[in-house]
Amino acid sequence: MSEQYREMWKNLGLDLDAHDALLGVLGPLYAATFMTQKDRPAGMAYFDFVMSEVHGLRIKELMDAKAQGRKVVGAFCTFVPEEVVLALDGVLVGLCAGADFDTASAEKYLPRNTCSLIKGFFGFTLARVCPYLAASDVIVGENTCDGKKKAYEIYADLVPRLHVMDMPQTKNAAGRAVMKGAFAEFVAYMEDLTDRKLTVENLKKGIELTNNKRKAMHRLAKLRSANPAPISGLDALLANQVFFYDDPVRFTGSVNAICDELEGRIARGEGVAPKGAVRLVVSGCPMAVPNWKLPAIVEGSGAIIVGEESCVGDRGTRNLTADTGNTLDELLEAMVDRYMQIDCAVFTPNPSRVEHVISMVKELGAQGVIHYGLQFCSPYQIEAGPVEVRLEKEGIPTLRIDTDYSQEDVGQIKTRVEAFIERIKG
Ligand code: BJ8
Numbered sequence: 001m002s003e004q005y006r007e008m009w010k011n012l013g014l015d016l017d018a019h020d021a022l023l024g025v026l027g028p029l030y031a032a033t034f035m036t037q038k039d040r041p042a043g044m045a046y047f048d049f050v051m052s053e054v055h056g057l058r059i060k061e062l063m064d065a066k067a068q069g070r071k072v073v074g075a076f077c078t079f080v081p082e083e084v085v086l087a088l089d090g091v092l093v094g095l096c097a098g099a100d101f102d103t104a105s106a107e108k109y110l111p112r113n114t115c116s117l118i119k120g121f122f123g124f125t126l127a128r129v130c131p132y133l134a135a136s137d138v139i140v141g142e143n144t145c146d147g148k149k150k151a152y153e154i155y156a157d158l159v160p161r162l163h164v165m166d167m168p169q170t171k172n173a174a175g176r177a178v179m180k181g182a183f184a185e186f187v188a189y190m191e192d193l194t195d196r197k198l199t200v201e202n203l204k205k206g207i208e209l210t211n212n213k214r215k216a217m218h219r220l221a222k223l224r225s226a227n228p229a230p231i232s233g234l235d236a237l238l239a240n241q242v243f244f245y246d247d248p249v250r251f252t253g254s255v256n257a258i259c260d261e262l263e264g265r266i267a268r269g270e271g272v273a274p275k276g277a278v279r280l281v282v283s284g285c286p287m288a289v290p291n292w293k294l295p296a297i298v299e300g301s302g303a304i305i306v307g308e309e310s311c312v313g314d315r316g317t318r319n320l321t322a323d324t325g326n327t328l329d330e331l332l333e334a335m336v337d338r339y340m341q342i343d344c345a346v347f348t349p350n351p352s353r354v355e356h357v358i359s360m361v362k363e364l365g366a367q368g369v370i371h372y373g374l375q376f377c378s379p380y381q382i383e384a385g386p387v388e389v390r391l392e393k394e395g396i397p398t399l400r401i402d403t404d405y406s407q408e409d410v411g412q413i414k415t416r417v418e419a420f421i422e423r424i425k426g
Pocket of ligand 1: 311
């Protein structure tokens with residue numbers, strides 16, 4: 001891919017040597033993590049292709065879209081409403097934050113005890129290795145956790161255009177009002193950027209495209225309740241990751257094609273793991289590309305992940321936006337209804353999250369939960385305590401893993417995961 005796209009990367013202002021170094025790690029990591037799996041659905045070839053072209057063809061598509069006057073919006077959080085971006089003919093992309101890169105530079109701006117996700121996007125920005133970031137006409141931040149909201153104050157000086165959405169901390173009337181205000185401001189910002197007006201018609205279209213993506217993911221999520229599991233947790237996570245930057249219509253079609261294939265597998269009683277394999281749900285911080293560390297350890301230890309209670313997973317895709325409103329205000333209210341149901345740990349209190357984890361365990365026939373916390377992520381690491389207590393009370397074995405993006409603790413995590421699997425097997 002490299003030679004063909006070099007000129008494009010250069011024009012985007014990437015540091016070509018550093019970018020080569022990144023791709024030099026990413027390609028082999030992907031091959032070792034994904035291509036060594038057995039009995040993958042044939043439809044995963046699409047995602048293999050997407051990943052092989054993740055800095056190539058998709059970026060070319062974004063550049064073509066920009067040449068046609070469309071705007072590219074980069075985001076770090078599932079609260080950013082894709083409905084609005086699509087309604088105004090924009091393209092929403094998730095930005096690289098799933099790996100360490102140039103941590104030394106990031107730590108010139110941020111304390112060492114900042115979560116890997118935040119340090120990751122600072123590192124990618126400072127090292128000029130993320131073509132999604134470089135292609136973005138605006139980057140949208142959100143006042144969610146303290147780490148992100150303070151980091152965006154600094155980040156504003158590192159990128160050409162940053163829009164920060166204010167986000168609620170409580171799920172009450174006041175919280176709803178904050179979210180509605182933030183969405184209204186975002187609409188005004190996007191109208192100005194795109195020189196287009198949001199209308200009932202184009203917003204309904206944006207809602208439809210976004211809901212279709214979500215519906216395909218709901219279908220995939222449900223099929224994972226089959227035993228034996230028809231798809232690995234790694235491959236399902238990959239689909240959830242690609243959700244954030246692929247073309248919405250093509251993505252929807254590709255996930256539905258995989259679901260058709262999985263239905264056939266289920267009917268034939270085929271799976272990617274033996275019927276007796278321990279089934280787990282992973283709950284906690286989001287795992288952005290190329291963060292495959294924990295699922296690779298878990299599935300490499302013989303268990304199978306059947307669901308992700310995560311923003312790159314069920315928390316991010318569940319619930320649809322109702323499209324029945326007749327006015328922009330009604331549709332905006334419907335968006336607030338939908339997004340207020342996201343059980344991010346920045347909400348206080350956040351009791352619905354653990355209820356969702358319990359319902360996932362039951363519906364997916366899981367036997368345990370691994371709580372995944374990124375080090376220095378106060379919202380999820382602190383919430384992990386009460387979540388664990390509640391799950392254990394429900395008779396659901398729970399393992400708390402706090403880690404970062406480094407590979408140093410792989411052996412230690414593997415030992416703990418293997419012991420957890422043994423505990424479940426009894
Ligand atoms: S809606 S989970 S995507 S904020 S890991 S940066 S919380 S210190 S990512 Fe998130 Fe939106 Fe919530 Fe989802 Fe802060 Fe924690 Fe770091 Fe985090």
